[in-house]
Amino acid sequence: xxxxxxxxxxxxxxxxxxxxxxxxxxxxxxxxxxxxxxxxxxxxxxxxxxxxxxxxxxxxxxxxxxxxxxxxxxxxxxxxxxxxxxxxxxxxxxxxxxxxxxxxxxxxxxxxxxxxxxxxxxxxxxxxxxxxxxxxxxxxxxxxxxxxxxxxxxxxxxxxxxxxxxxxxxxxxxxxxxxxxxxxxxxxxxxxxxxxxxxxxxxxxxxxxxxxxxxxxxxxxxxxxxxxxxxxxxxxxxxxxxxxxxxxxxxxxxxxxxxxxxxxxxxxxxxxxxxxxxxxxxxxxxxxxxxxxxxxxxxxxxxxxxxxxxxxxxxxxxxxxxxxxxxxxxxxxxxxxxxxxxxxxxxxxxxxxxxxxxxxxxxxxxxxxxxxxxxxxxxxxxxxxxxxxxxxxxxxxxxxxxxxxxxxxxxxxxxxxxxxxxxxxxxxxxxxxxxxxxxxxxxxxxx
Numbered sequence: 001x002x003x004x005x006x007x008x009x010x011x012x013x014x015x016x017x018x019x020x021x022x023x024x025x026x027x028x029x030x031x032x033x034x035x036x037x038x039x040x041x042x043x044x045x046x047x048x049x050x051x052x053x054x055x056x057x058x059x060x061x062x063x064x065x066x067x068x069x070x071x072x073x074x075x076x077x078x079x080x081x082x083x084x085x086x087x088x089x090x091x092x093x094x095x096x097x098x099x100x101x102x103x104x105x106x107x108x109x110x111x112x113x114x115x116x117x118x119x120x121x122x123x124x125x126x127x128x129x130x131x132x133x134x135x136x137x138x139x140x141x142x143x144x145x146x147x148x149x150x151x152x153x154x155x156x157x158x159x160x161x162x163x164x165x166x167x168x169x170x171x172x173x174x175x176x177x178x179x180x181x182x183x184x185x186x187x188x189x190x191x192x193x194x195x196x197x198x199x200x201x202x203x204x205x206x207x208x209x210x211x212x213x214x215x216x217x218x219x220x221x222x223x224x225x226x227x228x229x230x231x232x233x234x235x236x237x238x239x240x241x242x243x244x245x246x247x248x249x250x251x252x253x254x255x256x257x258x259x260x261x262x263x264x265x266x267x268x269x270x271x272x273x274x275x276x277x278x279x280x281x282x283x284x285x286x287x288x289x290x291x292x293x294x295x296x297x298x299x300x301x302x303x304x305x306x307x308x309x310x311x312x313x314x315x316x317x318x319x320x321x322x323x324x325x326x327x328x329x330x331x332x333x334x335x336x337x338x339x340x341x342x343x344x345x346x347x348x349x350x351x352x353x354x355x356x357x358x359x360x361x362x363x364x365x366x367x368x369x370x371x372x373x374x375x376x377x378x379x380x381x382x383x384x385x386x387x388x389x390x391x392x393x394x395x396x397x398x399x400x401x402x403x404x405x406x407x408x409x410x411x412x413x414x415x416x417x418x419x420x421x422x423x424x425x426x427x428x429x430x431x432x433x434x435x436x437x438x439x440x441x442x443x444x445x446x447x
Contacts, residue, residue, distance in 0.1 A: 089117065089126050089443040091428045094409045094417050095145040096123070102409075102417075103145040108445060114141035116153055118176060123417055123430060125446035129176025133168070144199040144207070149175045152207065152231055156195045164194050169209065171231045184234045189213070189223060190241050198253050198313070205230050206259050208284075210251065213240065218271045220250045224284055228259065237284035245287045249276045253313025257322060257346060259283060263290065265324060267310025270331055274302045275309045277324070279347065295339045295352045298328060306331045320346050321367040323393070327358060340393035342367075356387050356396045363408035363416075368392050371416070371435055373405045381405050381422040386435045399435045417441075 088109040096102030096119075104117040104126065113136045117126040131153055133139070139155040146152075153170045166186055170179045186194060192214030201207035206228055213221040224238035224245070238245045249268035256262035260283045266276035278287040294301045301307050309328040316322035322343045329336040338355040357374030364370035372387040381404050387396040404422035414434045420427045429438045 086125075086444040086447065089445065090426070091117075091123075091126075091419055091443055093143065094123070094407075094419060094428075096409055096411050096415075096417055097145075097148045098411055099415045101148060103143070103151060105141050105143055106443075113137055114139065114155070116141065116143060116151070116176060119443075119446075123428065123441055123443060126443055127446045129172075131170035131172070131179035131181070133170065140195075142196050142199055144201055146201055146204065149173055150201075150204055151176065152199050152201065153179075154196045154199060154209065156211075163191050167194060167196070167211070169199070169231050169234065173204075173230075182231050182233065184225070188241070189236070189239060191221070191223075194223075197251075200253075200255060202256055202258065202316075206256070207231060208254055208256060208262070209234065210254050212251070218249065218268070219247045220266075221247050222251050224254065224264075226284060238287075244285060246276070246278065248272060252311060255314045255316055255322075256284075257316035257319050261346065263314040263322075263324065263347065265311035265314050268308070269310070270308030270329075273305045273307070275311055275326065277311050277314075290347070292326070292341055292350050293352070295326075295328075295337070295354070297354060298337060301328045315364070317364075317367045320344055322347060323364065323367070325355075325362070326352070342392050353392075353394050355393070356398075357385065360384070361405055361407045363410055365410045365412070369413070371408055371410065372396060373402070373408065373418075375405050388435060400437065402438070 089106050090109060091104050091106040093105040094102065095104070100122050101120050102118070102123065104119070105114055106117050106126070107114060115128045115130045118129050119126050133155045136155060139157050141153055141155055143151060143153045149172070151172050154167060157164070164186060166183050168181050168183045170181050172179050190213070194211050194213060196209060196211045198210040199207065207226070207230070209225040211223050213223055215221070221240045222238070223236060225234040226237050227234050236242075240247055245264065249266045249272065252265040252267060254262055254264045260281055262280050262284060264278045264280070264287060268276050275292060277290045277292065279290040280287050292302070298307070301309055307328050307330055309326060312325040312327075314322060314324040320343070324341050325338065326341055327336060327338045336358040338358045339352040340355060341350045341352045343350050355372065355374070357376060359375040359378045360373040362370060362372045368390055370389050370393060372389070374385045374387055375381065376383065384402045384405050385398050386400045386402060388399050389396050404420040404427075406418050406420040408416055408418050410416035414432050416431050416435065418429050418431070418438070420429050428441045428443055430441055431438045
C-alpha cells in the first residue's frame with residue numbers, strides 16, 4: 001500500500017472540494033471529535049442562568065455568547081467570580097451524566113496537554129482524573145464516557161513522526177480513580193501512522209476502535225478493532241491488508257447496535273457517486289453496501305454523478321432505533337441539502353425527513369427528542385437558529401437564535417451544555433430551559 005506520495009494530492013483535493021461547500025458538519029448523540037479554535041478573545045462577559053424555564057421569544061440574540069438578564073445560579077453552582085485565582089479550563093469534549101456530574105476532555109489554560117476531567121457542580125469546576133499515559137505532551141486524547149464509572153481513553157500523537165508499534169487503551173470502572181491499560185501490538189499492519197478517531201461501546205463489554213492509517217488518492221486507509229471483554233484485549237477486524245472493507249473516501253464513523261450488526265459511514269466528496277454506507281452482520285468481518293432510499297426532494301441524489309453525498313457517523317439508541325444524517329451537494333448549482341434518516345427495525349427499513357438547514361451540530365437525547373444548531377453554511381455563525389424536535393426529526397421548531405455554532409450535550413428536556421464556536425472564538429455555555437436562553441460558564445480547577 002503506497003500512501004505517502006499521494007498525501008499532498010489528497011489534501012489539496014479535499015480542500016478544493018471544501019471550498020465548494022461540500023461539507024457535512026456533524027455532531028451525534030455521543031459527542032464526536034471536532035476541530036476547535038484556541039482563541040477566546042472578544043467573548044461576552046459571563047452571565048448567569050435564569051432560575052426558571054419561562055419561555056423566551058425565539059428571536060436571534062446578537063452577542064456571543066448571548067447575554068441575558070442575570071439571576072442566581074442553582075445553589076450547587078460556583079459563582080464565576082470565585083474562580084479568579086484558580087486556573088481556567090478549556091473544554092473540548094463534554095459528556096454530562098446528570099445536571100451536576102459529568103466528564104470532559106480538555107486542558108488547563110496553562111497547559112496544552114489533554115486531560116480527562118470530571119465535574120460535580122454542573123461544569124463550573126473540574127478536577128483531572130487523567131490516566132497515567134507516559135509522555136502525554138503533543139498527544140491528543142480520545143475518550144468514550146459510558147456512565148459515571150466507565151470510561152475508555154486512547155492517546156494518539158498529532159502528528160506521529162514515525163508509525164507506532166503499538167497502541168494503548170486505558171479504562172476505568174470507578175470513575176477515574178484507577179485506570180488499567182491494555183496495549184495492543186501493531187506488528188504487521190501496513191500504515192503511515194495510527195491516529196484513533198473513534199472509540200465506542202454498546203455496553204460495558206463490547207466496544208470498537210477506529211483509527212486512520214494514512215491517506216492518498218481519495219482514500220482514507222483505516223483499521224477497526226473490537227473488544228468483547230471491556231477492553232482487556234482488542235482484535236483487528238478491518239485493515240487494508242485484510243481487504244474486507246472499502247478504503248476509498250473519508251470515514252465519518254462506525255456504530256454497532258449489538259455485537260454483530262453495525263454500520264460504517266463516510267464521505268466521498270463527489271469522487272464516487274452514491275453514498276458511502278456499509279453494513280456488517282458478522283461483527284465486522286465482512287461489509288456490504290447499504291442502499292438507502294433517496295430523499296423525496298432529490299430522487300437522483302445517490303445516482304447522479306453531479307451530486308456529492310456524505311453520511312455522518314451513524315448512531316443507534318437501542319437494537320432497533322437508529323439514525324444517520326446525510327448531506328448532499330449539487331456540483332451544478334452549488335446547493336446543499338441535509339436529511340435525517342431513521343430506522344425503527346434495526347436498519348431493515350429507513351425513512352428520511354429534511355433538516356431545516358444544511359449545516360450545523362445536532363444532539364439527540366432520545367430517538368424522538370433532539371436539538372439542532374442550524375447554520376446557513378459550514379463556516380457561517382451569524383444568525384444560527386436553534387431548533388428542537390420531539391418526533392425524531394420529522395418536524396423541527398425554532399426555539400431561539402445565536403451567533404455561534406458548536407457541539408451540544410443534554411441530560412434532560414431543559415439542561416444542556418454547548419461548546420460554542422464563532423470564528424476564532426470558543427466558549428462554554430449552558431442552558432437550563434431547553435435552549436431558550438444561555439449563560440456563559442467560566443470553568444476552572446476545583447479547589
